[in-house]
Amino acid sequence: MNQEVASDQDVIDRNDNSYDRMPYESFPYKQSSMEHLATMGQLFGMNPPALDTARVLELGSAEGGNIIPFAEQYPKAKFVGVDLSEIQIASGKKHIENLKLDNIELHHMSITDIDKEFGEFDYIICHGVLSWVPDFVADKILEVCNENLSENGIAYISYNTLPGWNMIRTIRDMMLYHVKNIKTPEDKLVQARAMINFVKDSLKDSNTPHSVVLAQEADLLARHSDHYLVHEHLEDNNKQYYFNEFMEIASNNKLQYLADSSLSTMYVGNMSEAVAQKLDGVNDLVRSEQYMDFINNRRFRSSLLCHSSVQLSRHLTNDLIKKFAMTFNLVPEKPISEINIESDGVLKFFIGSDDQERFVETSSPEFKAILYVFYDNVGFPQSFDSIVKKANEIFKDDRKEKIESDLVENGINLAVKGLMNISLVERNRRKDIDKPKLSKLARYQAKDTESLWATNLNHEAIAIEVFEKYCMGYMDGENTKEQIVENLVERAINKELHFSKADVALEKEEEICIEVTRQLDLFIEKLDKNVLLV
Ligand SMILES: C[S@@+](CC[C@H](N)C(=O)[O-])C[C@H]1O[C@@H](n2cnc3c(N)ncnc32)[C@H](O)[C@@H]1O
Structure with missing residues (x-):
């Protein structure tokens, strides 16, 4: 039998070609932003590197859609992106040149060619790459996150997880089987879509638990864009990790778990009462999150890591909220002009734009004032002091002390529940928009x-x-x-x-x-x- 063994370089080249043929649309990902990583670091007791002068590396940056925006916002910080796809890097370089940015570089090279000499970075981001590369590249990603990360630096890696991917894997296997002998990504795509439709049509009249779930997955897949379907599902590599397996690889590289990019998913208190009770006694964070993944059937994670030597603090005191700016997307049941904040009793604030099911309610005039300030500033993170000041202005007399204590009492809890977002960066709404200005x-x-x-x-x-x-x-x-x-x-x-x-x-x-x-x-x-x- 003459079976050729593909060299590492061959494997790299194959991957390279597929992204050149069908480039990946390069979006910003808020959860991977250095602002968010620094916020999580600060929350858990780190002293994260300053954002203004940060050095940021993105592995598998595609055309830079995730780092170019920060290069503009933080002119003194330095950004480097690395990707194997020549076309994506060339197109990113064109954007950088057109935008006249001099603090960002994109390199057409493999992650596997990064060594210590490549430099030290405060934030290393690797979104949507780990699961889609061969093992030796995946190993290198973790190695770079250790060797090229500064002492207090934070790394972000996202990946597909088990057990959630089990069901999708069934459909991926079906598609791969169906397109096995097809050469080009374009033709593969057409046949993969045909396969998805075949699954959907074949199961539409069946009500067994298996067919309902499979049909749902097929329906979801059918709605994805072409580039997503090709790269997420039809690439040679798509490896899924149990969270504890991922953390074992991380810890072999002297990295420890800092946080999930979605804070609320870390807390057993956000699970049903029965689950929370059982898991409450598990005092190892990785284990408890692994159990939650089993129950939630989690399929994707974005994990934040830092050096094992960093001392973290998991004890979130209420006072911590003073360090952060906050946003809370809510809508009051009545505008402030239609209520008497003192005497009207309990008032509801609906979470999100028009979801009447989820709400917070309060009878405290001061807490109502805080929530009205959030409502006036949806999307604009407000510092603790600024919220207190603005809420205090709602009253004729000075309520500062009570407002502060209401915010301290509730802030961290709302953040941990995933209702309120925290950030290290404050932003204020533009007041004068007679001459509108965009970045x-x-x-x-x-x-x-x-x-x-x-x-x-x-x-x-x-x-x-x-x-x-x-x-x-x-x-x-x-x-x-x-x-x-x-x-x-x-x-x-x-x-x-x-x-x-x-x-x-x-x-x-x-x-x-x-x-x-x-x-x-x-x-x-x-x-x-x-x-x-x-
Ligand atoms: C699914 S895309 C994700 C792109 C981007 N991070 C995002 O989320 O939009 C995976 C990227 O990893 C790149 N890639 C794959 N193997 C690589 C390697 N060995 N070195 C550098 N980049 C690689 C691909 O070219 C592709 O742009």
């Missing part, structure tokens, strides 16, 4: 790329429409709203843009002007709400 990156994404999304200051991708892309090009802080309207109307008259009302195309300049003004006002509201204005 250079958001303007560039709108004007010079095909993306139908833009990165906001919170490191999130915000969906944008075609008309909005046109508007964004003018939002450099120099143009007034009226000037933006004038420009857009001119483009409509030149037939570059089209406006209609009740399905009837608008032709008259005056009508177009009214419609453009209306749409622009709505869009500026959206930009403000989505933390895109700088």
Whole structure:
């Protein structure tokens, strides 16, 4: 039998090609941001490296969508991205050049070629890579996270987990079997989708537990984008880890568990009462999270690691909340103008935009005031002092002390429950939006790329429409709203843009002007709400 054994380089090249043929859309991932890593480090007793001057390395950075935004926001920090795909790196370099950023480099190279000389980094990010590379690359990722991480540095690694992946693996196996002899990713994709449809159609009239779950998974997969389906499911490599296995590899590399990127998933108190009672006595964090994964059937994790030598503190005292800025996405049952904050009794605040099922309620006037401050600042993390000050302004007399104690009493608990977000970075809403201004990156994404999304200051991708892309090009802080309207109307008259009302195309300049003004006002509201204005 003449079976050739693939060399490490062959394996690397195969992976390289697939991302060159079908590049991966490169998004910002808030949970992997250095701001979030530093926040988690601070929470658990670390002294995380300063963000302003941080050195950040991303392994498998694709075209840099996850680090370019921070390179713009933190001009004194330094960013390095490494990826095997030549095309993705070339396209990232073009963006960097166009944005004139001089604190970020992207390298077309393999993670396996990184050595100690490559440098030391305060934050090392590796999102969506570990599960999709061969073992020797995966081993190297953990090695780099140890050898190239500064003393108080934090590494982020995400990966597919068991037991949650068991069911998806069944469908992946079916697709792989079906596309086995097909060569190109494009053709594989067509046949993989055919296989998914076959599963869905074959099971639609069956109600056995197995078929219901399988059909649900197939349905979910069918809705994924092409690049996701190819790279997540059809690559040669897709390895899933039990959390404890992952942590064993990490600890062999002298790394310890700092936190999950999603704080609330670490706490047994967030499980059902029966589970919480049983797991309460497990005083090893990795074990207790492993048991929770079994029960929750978890399929993906993003773990934060630091050097084993770092002294962590797991005891979260209420006072800790004073160190953080906070955001809480909630909506009061009544606007503040319609209530008497002192005498109206219990008031509900719904969590999220219109979910009436989940809410917090309080009769404390001071805590109500705190929650109204959160509501006024959804998306804009407010420091402890700023919340206290703003809540105090709601009253005629001085309630500072009671407001502080209400916030201290509830803050950490709300964060641990996953209701409130904490951050080391405070942000304030732009007050004057007569001359709307976006980051250079958001303007560039709108004007010079095909993306139908833009990165906001919170490191999130915000969906944008075609008309909005046109508007964004003018939002450099120099143009007034009226000037933006004038420009857009001119483009409509030149037939570059089209406006209609009740399905009837608008032709008259005056009508177009009214419609453009209306749409622009709505869009500026959206930009403000989505933390895109700088
Ligand atoms: C699923 S994509 C994730 C990209 C990006 N981190 C994200 O989440 O958007 C995996 C990336 O890892 C890169 N990659 C795979 N093997 C690599 C290696 N040995 N060295 C460097 N990059 C590698 C691929 O080229 C691809 O861009």
